[in-house]
Amino acid sequence: MTESTAAQRRQPRSRPETLAKRRDILDAAVEIFGSKGFAGGTLQEIADQVGMTHAGILHHFGSKDQLLLEVLSHRDETDVADLEEQHIPGGMALFRHLVRTAFVNAHRAGIVQAYVVLSAESVTDDHPGRVFFQKRYETLRGEVARAFEVVCAERGVAAPDTIELASASILAVMDGLQVQWLLDPAAVDLGRASEFAIEAIVDSVLSPSPSPLA
Amino acid sequence: MTESTAAQRRQPRSRPETLAKRRDILDAAVEIFGSKGFAGGTLQEIADQVGMTHAGILHHFGSKDQLLLEVLSHRDETDVADLEEQHIPGGMALFRHLVRTAFVNAHRAGIVQAYVVLSAESVTDDHPGRVFFQKRYETLRGEVARAFEVVCAERGVAAPDTIELASASILAVMDGLQVQWLLDPAAVDLGRASEFAIEAIVDSVLSPSPSPLA
DNA sequence: GTTAACTTACTATCAAGTAAGTAAGTAACG
DNA sequence: CGTTACTTACTTACTTGATAGTAAGTTAAC
Structure with missing residues (x-):
C-alpha cells in the first residue's frame, strides 16, 4: 500500500x-x-x-x-592525550609528545579521572568498555614500539627485544602515576614524574646497562 | 538491674x-x-x-x-605483594622483592584484579576506600624512597632529588602493567615488563644520563 | 539463660528500560 | 504556499527488578 x-x-x-x-x-x-x-x-x-x-x-x-x-x-575530540587519530609524531618526538601530554593532563583532572576509572573498571566481567580498552592499549603499544624502532634505526642501534616491554611500561607508568596523582595531587608531580620515568625507560632501551639488581 | x-x-x-x-x-x-x-x-x-x-x-x-x-x-594476610606488615627487605633487596612480586602476581589474577579495580574506583567521589589507598600509596612510596636512600648511601652516591619521582614511578609502572595484563594477558608479560621497568628506573636514579629527549 | 549467628520477611529506594503521548520541525505535493 | 504526512525530540508515567539495610524470630553454643 x-x-x-x-x-x-x-x-x-x-x-x-x-x-x-x-x-x-x-x-x-x-x-x-x-x-x-x-x-x-x-x-x-x-x-x-x-x-x-x-x-x-x-x-x-x-x-x-x-x-x-x-x-x-x-x-x-576532547582528549589531547590521544594519538590514534591525530597526526602522530614519529620517533623521539612521540616521547616528547607523551611527556607534554602528562604536563597538560595535570590540568585536566576530570578527563584523566574518567580514563583512570573507566579503564580499570573495564577489566571487570563483561564490562561494555573492555574491548575498547583492549584495542586502545594494543594500538598505543604499537605506536610506542614503532617510535622505538625508528629511534633505534636513526642511531644505528639494533632494535633490542626490550622494545615491547618498554612500550607497555611507558603507558603503564603514565596511567599509574595518574592514579596516585588523583588520590593525592600534592604528593605526586604528574608531569615531572612522567618525564622522569619516560626518560629512564627510553634511555634503558637505547643504552642498556647491566642489571643493577643482579 | x-x-x-x-x-x-x-x-x-x-x-x-x-x-x-x-x-x-x-x-x-x-x-x-x-x-x-x-x-x-x-x-x-x-x-x-x-x-x-x-x-x-x-x-x-x-x-x-x-x-x-x-x-x-x-x-x-593474602596478598604477597604487601610490604607494610611483613619484615621489609631494605635497599636493593626491596627492588628485587618487587620484581619477584610481579612474577608471583602473574599467577594471582584474582587478587591483582581486585586491587586494580578497587584502587582506581577509589578515586571516585566519596569512595569508602579512598583514604585507604591514599595512605597505602603514601606508605609504599616512603618504603621505596627509603630503599633508594639506602642504596645511594651504600654506593657513596649523593641521594638525588629524583628519588621521589622514581618511587612514585616504580609503583605506577607496576600498577599500570597490571591493567594492561588483565585486559590482554597474552600481550603483556607482567613479570618481565615489571622487571625491565624497575631496573630502568633504578638505574636512572643511580647513574643519571643526560636526557635522551633533549 | 543469655548471646551469637544466623534466617525470613519486609521496607525503602533507586535503577534502567519501555510505552505512549505531545509539540514542533521538515519534507513532499498539489 | 500551505496543507498533509511523517519524523524527531522529547516528557510523563509506568514496569520490572535489584539493592542495602532493618526488624523480628529461631536455633544452638557456651
Missing part, C-alpha cells in the same frame, strides 16, 4: 541542534562516569546536567552501555 | 568458627569486588558464595562499606 511509496520517501534530516545536544550529553557523561564510575553513575545524573529526563538520553543513545561506548570514542 | 551484672558478665567469646566464617566472607568479597567492582558487586553474590543470605553478611560486617574496608585491610 503506502509501503512502496514510503520506501522511496525522503529521509528527514535530523535537526542541527541534535548534534550539539548529543555533544552536551557526552560531555556530561564523561563528567559523571568520571566522578562516579560507570556502574556508580546514573542516567538521571547525566540528564540533570543537561536539563533533560533520563528517558531523553535513552532516546539519543538507546542504552547506558551504548552511551559509554560513544563516550569512549568521542573522547578523541 | 541486670545492667551492672551484665556489664561484668563474661563476654561470650565469639565462636571459633566465626573467625573462619569471617575469613570465608572476606575471601568471597575480594573475589566479587575484584570481578565486579565495589559499586557493581552485591552482598547477595558474596553471600551466595559462602552459602548465606546477604543479611548474614551484614550481621558480621554491619554495612557494605565496612566490609570493603575490612577486605582492604585483610589483604595483608
Whole structure:
C-alpha cells in the first residue's frame, strides 16, 4: 500500500541542534562516569546536567552501555592525550609528545579521572568498555614500539627485544602515576614524574646497562 | 538491674568458627569486588558464595562499606605483594622483592584484579576506600624512597632529588602493567615488563644520563 | 539463660528500560 | 504556499527488578 511509496520517501534530516545536544550529553557523561564510575553513575545524573529526563538520553543513545561506548570514542575530540587519530609524531618526538601530554593532563583532572576509572573498571566481567580498552592499549603499544624502532634505526642501534616491554611500561607508568596523582595531587608531580620515568625507560632501551639488581 | 551484672558478665567469646566464617566472607568479597567492582558487586553474590543470605553478611560486617574496608585491610594476610606488615627487605633487596612480586602476581589474577579495580574506583567521589589507598600509596612510596636512600648511601652516591619521582614511578609502572595484563594477558608479560621497568628506573636514579629527549 | 549467628520477611529506594503521548520541525505535493 | 504526512525530540508515567539495610524470630553454643 503506502509501503512502496514510503520506501522511496525522503529521509528527514535530523535537526542541527541534535548534534550539539548529543555533544552536551557526552560531555556530561564523561563528567559523571568520571566522578562516579560507570556502574556508580546514573542516567538521571547525566540528564540533570543537561536539563533533560533520563528517558531523553535513552532516546539519543538507546542504552547506558551504548552511551559509554560513544563516550569512549568521542573522547578523541576532547582528549589531547590521544594519538590514534591525530597526526602522530614519529620517533623521539612521540616521547616528547607523551611527556607534554602528562604536563597538560595535570590540568585536566576530570578527563584523566574518567580514563583512570573507566579503564580499570573495564577489566571487570563483561564490562561494555573492555574491548575498547583492549584495542586502545594494543594500538598505543604499537605506536610506542614503532617510535622505538625508528629511534633505534636513526642511531644505528639494533632494535633490542626490550622494545615491547618498554612500550607497555611507558603507558603503564603514565596511567599509574595518574592514579596516585588523583588520590593525592600534592604528593605526586604528574608531569615531572612522567618525564622522569619516560626518560629512564627510553634511555634503558637505547643504552642498556647491566642489571643493577643482579 | 541486670545492667551492672551484665556489664561484668563474661563476654561470650565469639565462636571459633566465626573467625573462619569471617575469613570465608572476606575471601568471597575480594573475589566479587575484584570481578565486579565495589559499586557493581552485591552482598547477595558474596553471600551466595559462602552459602548465606546477604543479611548474614551484614550481621558480621554491619554495612557494605565496612566490609570493603575490612577486605582492604585483610589483604595483608593474602596478598604477597604487601610490604607494610611483613619484615621489609631494605635497599636493593626491596627492588628485587618487587620484581619477584610481579612474577608471583602473574599467577594471582584474582587478587591483582581486585586491587586494580578497587584502587582506581577509589578515586571516585566519596569512595569508602579512598583514604585507604591514599595512605597505602603514601606508605609504599616512603618504603621505596627509603630503599633508594639506602642504596645511594651504600654506593657513596649523593641521594638525588629524583628519588621521589622514581618511587612514585616504580609503583605506577607496576600498577599500570597490571591493567594492561588483565585486559590482554597474552600481550603483556607482567613479570618481565615489571622487571625491565624497575631496573630502568633504578638505574636512572643511580647513574643519571643526560636526557635522551633533549 | 543469655548471646551469637544466623534466617525470613519486609521496607525503602533507586535503577534502567519501555510505552505512549505531545509539540514542533521538515519534507513532499498539489 | 500551505496543507498533509511523517519524523524527531522529547516528557510523563509506568514496569520490572535489584539493592542495602532493618526488624523480628529461631536455633544452638557456651
